[in-house]
Amino acid sequence: MQYSGLNEALKQGVTGSGKRPLGMIFCEDQTEVNTTARHLMQLGFSPVLLFMPPHLTLSPDVAERTARIDFEPHHPGAVQRAVSRVAAAAPRRWMHYCYNAEFLFYPFCETRSVGEMLAFHTEERRDAMLTYVVDLYAGDLKHAPDAVSLDDAWLDRSGYYALARSDAPRGGAPKERQLDFFGGLRWRYEEHVPPERRKIDRIALFRAKRGLVLREDHTFSDEEYNTYACPWHNNLTAALASFRTAKALKRNPGSSHDIASFRWHNSARFEWHSRQLLDLGLMEPGQWF
Structure with a gap:
């Protein structure tokens, strides 16, 4: 699933209603994006949210199993605001955030x-x-x-x-x-x-x-x-x-x-x-x- 931004993603309930830990990956470039996502899914995170600029690409298997959100992680304070907003949208849920690679x-x-x-x-x-x-x-x-x-x-x-x-x-x-x-x-x-x-x-x-x-x-x-x-x-x-x-x-x-x-x-x-x-x-x- 792909969303045009975090507003749309939260409106559509991207965090889901499950109790499994949620993972967030902030993709600054293309380096090991797919590997990072697969690693979190293997550990048991679900859903895995990929915050990434539109020009970056995903392999089909990762795109099918994750939620992609158009995002510019290099903007000052953008990552911090996104993590705080996702936390507010799913209280009491365990979460993890990291960058690609x-x-x-x-x-x-x-x-x-x-x-x-x-x-x-x-x-x-x-x-x-x-x-x-x-x-x-x-x-x-x-x-x-x-x-x-x-x-x-x-x-x-x-x-x-x-x-x-x-x-x-x-x-x-x-x-x-x-x-x-x-x-x-x-x-x-x-x-x-x-x-x-x-x-x-x-x-x-x-x-x-x-x-x-x-x-x-x-x-x-x-x-x-x-x-x-x-x-x-x-x-x-x-x-x-x-x-x-x-x-x-x-x-x-x-x-x-x-x-x-x-x-x-x-x-x-x-x-x-x-x-x-x-x-x-x-x-x-x-x-x-």
Whole structure:
């Protein structure tokens, strides 16, 4: 199904009446659009909404199983407004948002559906899940000049850190159970990344409600949504394996010529398996075993 815009899509009930988690993909270009959509459908998201400019294309199998919405993701604030509007249209529904060439992983995702995982998370009285954006990059930029290669994907196995998130209204005091996380390509090539875009944390899984607003820094207006755990114990976290930063660094004329290879002594080949991300500490199983 294709819609001329989000207004028409919401009017026609694009979110559906089911209880399965809803997925949103914001397509900035053609890179791995179909692969990203298939990945979410395989995890158990339904429906999957594709927000994309009219000139981009979909394979027939993906077009048949998803809802396409004409959209310009590069407009300032467009993604945040769209996520907030979809959240208001389907309150209490679990949702996920990402960009094309980003792939969601959570503990044991190879054998357990996203619905099972979120049911457990809900039982722990959590309405959101912290997600780390883990940068992926092609190992050989001569063969993959756009830095995207599913067959030759690499990631950083170290270099990640967290800083206390300050609360301006409270004189800069640290916010409770909130941290700013850094690492990956945004850390190694920070001279090419604006300071406000260097964080790698995102609340990519959340339970929708009316009045909930996604902010420019990928946090929500409800501060409890931005916490990494409840007050009593550690909770589940997830990861987004993402080519988005590598792709941008190679396409940006200001940084492209400075990068002959993204690989360094702490690079490791990405195994496309949740166990690797768990072993590297890039997501947590919490109390879910």
